[in-house]
Amino acid sequence: MLPLERSSYAASFASALIDPEREAPAIVKGPAGKGVARRYNVYRNNVTVSLIDALAAIYPAVQRITGVDFFRAMARFHVRATPPASPLLFDYGRDFPAFIARYEHARAMPWLADVARVERAWLDAYHAEDTMPLSAEALSAVPPERLADVVFIAHPATRIVSSPFSVVTIFAANRGEAAQTRIDASAPEDALITRPDLDVAVRRLPPGGAVFLSGLIAGQSLGDAAAAAFLAAPSFDISLGIAGMIEAGAFSGIHFGEA
């Protein structure tokens, strides 16, 4: 195949779009000899502002915590460093939590990146494939002697975010209209994010719960995942763990590992 002759207008036009220091590209002009700087800035402004808006829509609790001006300044840095690689904006911002963790001005809020991770997981759950969650009946039909061998199929919406901070409490306090109260941020919390039907739910897992569910999601048998959870947290209650994950709709099916 012959190489296609490519016009370079897109490369030239794009070169200064997210770099405010650069002048408008030489390939564009204003009408009738008019200047082009403010005209090109319309596009530059649309790109940056709309992508900051996209991050604000994905991370509303982070914005509520930091305030709008702080958030937009932080988001502007991220947009310019990491523009989207996909036209699906609900997929944008996966690197934003890591960016927040490195962001110098956010150092006083070490839990902020984990709140962002919960929000990112929330949106993934929102857009995940619709599937019926596993019912309690399906599990209770398993003969007791085979229970330890059961392997669970994760529901497409299910996500876990573990944090050394009170991430579920902080998230919950900043996603609603409720007035802000003082929160002790230093208690470690693990979040379980599910969407068995239309509403995304974010729960705080008991000690050992994240190890237990992460093991099951990774394909460990119920027996192995429970053993790992006891090891991580001797207080882990397996019957509460199973009841909780069924109620949350975290899984969609079971098999016995022979698949």
Add this chain to the structure above:
Amino acid sequence: MNAMTTTTVAAATSLRFPARPIEGLAGTSFKHEHLPAIVAAGPQRGFFEVHAENYMGAGGPPHQALEAIRRDHPISLHGVCMSIGGDGPLDKAHLDRFRKLVARYEPALVSEHLAWSTHETSYFNDLLPLPYNAATLGRVCDHIYEVQQVIGRPLLLENPSTYLAFRESTMSETDFIRAIAGRTGCSLLLDINNVFVSATNQGFSARDYLADFPLAQVGEIHLAGHAEQADDEGALLLIDSHDGPVADAVWKLFAIVIAECGPIPTLIEWDSRIPDWPILSSEAAAAQAILDRASVVLREGRDAAA
């Protein structure tokens, strides 16, 4: 070829929604915050337009809302990031997502923009402009062919709002668009606010543009609000902001086009600073009144001829 046949058969046997004709109707952008008010009002006369990309997730509330709307109303599927005006190849994965949406929701209209938004690996989330010349014409036509081949139906192509010009342009926008429609058989989405915005920004007459536009190919009209800024010389620069009511001057141009062409499905676009449903709905009712007057004139003309 085989794949094409299979797709057609599958679409015919999996028809999930009733056919809802869109002829002569006014419509509005569909916003999720309006869903409760729309559902409470029950089926109404009019159509809803959705941005395709918002429904490219696997599942969840967006699809549930769109299914609810589609059951009772015609919908128009409006793509905003196919990058038809880009200088690289189309994104095949994106095109396939677009095809699946068309097959799933059976929209009455399917449209995209004469613009680009992706270059190499970066997506800029704006409708960026392109020069109009023989090379870009050929590539835009190839892209439209490809889209139409994949979705199995004609596309409506929307004229852009522009703020600047390219040194390497050799054709007028209307000549460029007429050539595209002639070569690809695509229909046109005439955005009258874009015409007004571009005319103000580029210093041409909107009436002349419309007189030169291939109106016979227009299958949908967009109306929207715009904002005012200033250019480098301090003169008026209009921004296609979709954040307010349609301007009086745009309503006048709309009435002229409809008087000439008869009723064409017309959308009120309102994407930012979104008002309560009754305000958006009444803006659509104003467009519907103009379309209905043209329908009456058309009927009387036919009766007189018969």
